[in-house]
Amino acid sequence: MQDNTENQVMVILCTAPPGMAHTLATQVLDKHLAACVNILAARSVYRWEGAVCDEPEDLLVIKTTCAKVDELKSALVSMHPYDIPEVLCLPVKDGYDRYLSWVAGEVSVRP
Numbered sequence: 001m002q003d004n005t006e007n008q009v010m011v012i013l014c015t016a017p018p019g020m021a022h023t024l025a026t027q028v029l030d031k032h033l034a035a036c037v038n039i040l041a042a043r044s045v046y047r048w049e050g051a052v053c054d055e056p057e058d059l060l061v062i063k064t065t066c067a068k069v070d071e072l073k074s075a076l077v078s079m080h081p082y083d084i085p086e087v088l089c090l091p092v093k094d095g096y097d098r099y100l101s102w103v104a105g106e107v108s109v110r111p
Helices: 021-030 066-079 097-108
Strands: 009-016 036-048 051-065 088-091
Touching (some): 009 021, 009 066, 009 097, 021 036, 021 051, 051 097, 066 088, 066 097
Antiparallel strands (some): 009 051, 009 088, 036 051
């Protein structure tokens, strides 16, 4: 595992309405805020404004570094159609060194 905290890989989870996830993914990739985004179909059951909702959504699993987390969170919130989008940041404790280095390299590239 990499010792450099700035390059430590983070996984960001974000849900979006069906059809919006690809747009969010390509925009964060174009800005070099993420190295990879997986998009998975999901069904979310949640309480919103006093009612229980049951909706299809897409789940974005976004790989980035600690150094890019704040910029990535801001970008997701500003582009997202929800009033309060889910943006959860999970640190990666360990992983394949070459993959972790690739992620760090992709987000450090400036367009």
